Amino acid sequence: xxxxxxxxxxxxxxxxxxxxxxxxxxxxxxxxxxxxxxxxxxxxxxxxxxxxxxxxxxxxxxxxxxxxxxxxxxxxxxxxxxxxxxxxxxxxxxxxxxxxxxxxxxxxxxxxxxxxxxxxxxxxxxxxxxxxxxxxxxxxxxxxxxxxxxxxxxxxxxxxxxxxxxxxxxxxxxxxxxxxxxxxxxxxxxxxxxxxxxxxxxxxxxxxxxxxxxxxxxxxxxxxxxxxxxxxxxxxxxxxxxxxxxxxxxxxxxxxxxxxxxxxxxxxxxxxxxxxxxxxxxxxxxxxxxxxxxxxxxxxxxxxxxxxxxxxxxxxxxxxxxxxxxxxxxxxxxxx
Numbered sequence: 001x002x003x004x005x006x007x008x009x010x011x012x013x014x015x016x017x018x019x020x021x022x023x024x025x026x027x028x029x030x031x032x033x034x035x036x037x038x039x040x041x042x043x044x045x046x047x048x049x050x051x052x053x054x055x056x057x058x059x060x061x062x063x064x065x066x067x068x069x070x071x072x073x074x075x076x077x078x079x080x081x082x083x084x085x086x087x088x089x090x091x092x093x094x095x096x097x098x099x100x101x102x103x104x105x106x107x108x109x110x111x112x113x114x115x116x117x118x119x120x121x122x123x124x125x126x127x128x129x130x131x132x133x134x135x136x137x138x139x140x141x142x143x144x145x146x147x148x149x150x151x152x153x154x155x156x157x158x159x160x161x162x163x164x165x166x167x168x169x170x171x172x173x174x175x176x177x178x179x180x181x182x183x184x185x186x187x188x189x190x191x192x193x194x195x196x197x198x199x200x201x202x203x204x205x206x207x208x209x210x211x212x213x214x215x216x217x218x219x220x221x222x223x224x225x226x227x228x229x230x231x232x233x234x235x236x237x238x239x240x241x242x243x244x245x246x247x248x249x250x251x252x253x254x255x256x257x258x259x260x261x262x263x264x265x266x267x268x269x270x271x272x273x274x275x276x277x278x279x280x281x282x283x284x285x286x287x288x289x290x291x292x293x294x295x296x297x298x299x300x301x302x303x304x305x306x307x308x309x310x311x312x313x314x315x316x317x318x319x320x321x322x323x324x325x326x327x328x329x330x331x332x333x334x335x336x
Contacts, residue, residue, distance in 0.1 A: 010125055010183055011134060017179040018118060019141040021081065024172030025111075026149020027156065028088060031165035032104070038162070039097065049104060056108030064113045066200055073121040074185055080114045081177035089170040092163035119327065124186040129277070135327040136272030139265065139320050218329070221285075225326050228289075242300075247308060257305070257312055264313040268320030281328050288322025295319075 029049075036046050068076065087103050087110075094100050126134045156165040243249045243257060272284065295315025302308040 007127065007130075011130070013179055013183050014118075014122065014125060015134075015137055015141055017077075017081075017176045017183075018138060019145065020172050020179065021114075021176040022142050022145040023149055023152070024169035024176075026145050027152055027165050027172075028169035030149070031156075031162040031169070032091070034162045035092070035166070036097075036100070045097065048101065052101065052105050053108050053111075056105055057112045060109050060112040064116065068113070068117050068120055070200075072185065073117050073124075074180060074183055076117050077114060077121065077180050078177045080110045080117070081173045081180065084110045084114075085170045085173035085177070088166060088173065092166050121183075121186065125183070131328055133273050133277075135324045136269050136320075138327070139324055140269035140273060142265070144262075144266065221326075221329065225322075228292075239299075243308065247302065247305075249305065249308075253305060257309060260309045261312045261316040264316035265320050268317040269324070272321065272324045281325050283325075284321050285325030285329070288318045288320070288325060291318035292322060 032049060033046050036049065037043070039045075084107050087107050091100060091103055094103065122134065123131070156168055243254045249257065272279065292315055295311050295313075295318055297311070298314060299308055299311030302311055
């Protein structure tokens with residue numbers, strides 16, 4: 001009983017740390033958008049913020065894995081949280097657009113490192129039989145941030161300013177670091193770590209290519225999922241324009257549509273969490289892969305709010321299945 005309680009306590013702490021960080025990220029993103037728009041008056045300058053996200057991810061993917069494998073993942077997550085908190089705290093004091101972009105790029109690099117580090121740590125922390133439920137709960141918490149983040153940002157704008165909201169996210173990341181601090185240290189004490197240099201990174205890439213050659217099925221799924229995710233990111237930038245310019249929704253109607261999307265994410269995540277022990281990984285991913293494009297098609301051919309809301313709900317509902325299945329597949333492969 002004590003072991004079970006300890007396991008759930010640690011899992012709850014990890015989910016809380018990730019949740020606080022995710023909620024703050026939504027507040028920060030909306031506040032930063034308004035700050036850049038106020039500084040420049042240019043939507044193009046705002047769109048550059050979104051371009052920096054995949055650029056930072058691609059840049060980081062070449063070497064981040066070598067650091068994550070060799071460093072203490074718990075300490076790494078704490079350091080990344082504090083690093084992001086520091087950069088975000090400085091952002092409101094910058095008056096140069098170039099400097100803001102450089103800081104945002106650094107924040108995105110830290111984000112790109114935090115995600116896989118948390119997956120590796122989660123795989124060590126959460127028992128194998130509970131990982132699918134954990135991933136479903138993680139999706140649920142992220143979807144709560146998706147809904148609550150804009151609402152909290154709006155409330156903070158009423159109290160203060162976008163800069164105040166950005167400071168709040170810095171505090172949220174610091175709280176996340178404090179929560180993670182109380183998690184157990186899962187690093188093997190006797191584990192010998194190689195020094196991190198160019199040679200070790202090259203060796204890691206060789207091992208990665210060998211693994212990909214030996215596990216073609218997993219590699220294919222990883223590549224296809226990455227392609228689909230990138231494709232959906234591109235479509236995200238068109239959804240607002242389609243809803244407001246083609247369907248002629250006003251801002252409040254579009255905001256309600258986004259809330260319905262969040263409800264879809266919550267519903268999908270809860271179903272995954274409740275029935276985690278009965279749903280196989282390939283079934284979960286299959287549901288997501290089949291119904292996500294159907295949701296897109298319903299939304300694309302919609303002519304009114306009711307049809308559009310069905311499409312968006314189905315799209316995000318199915319997407320929660322795809323994400324849960326994919327992360328569970330990754331954690332299984334890592335543990336094996």
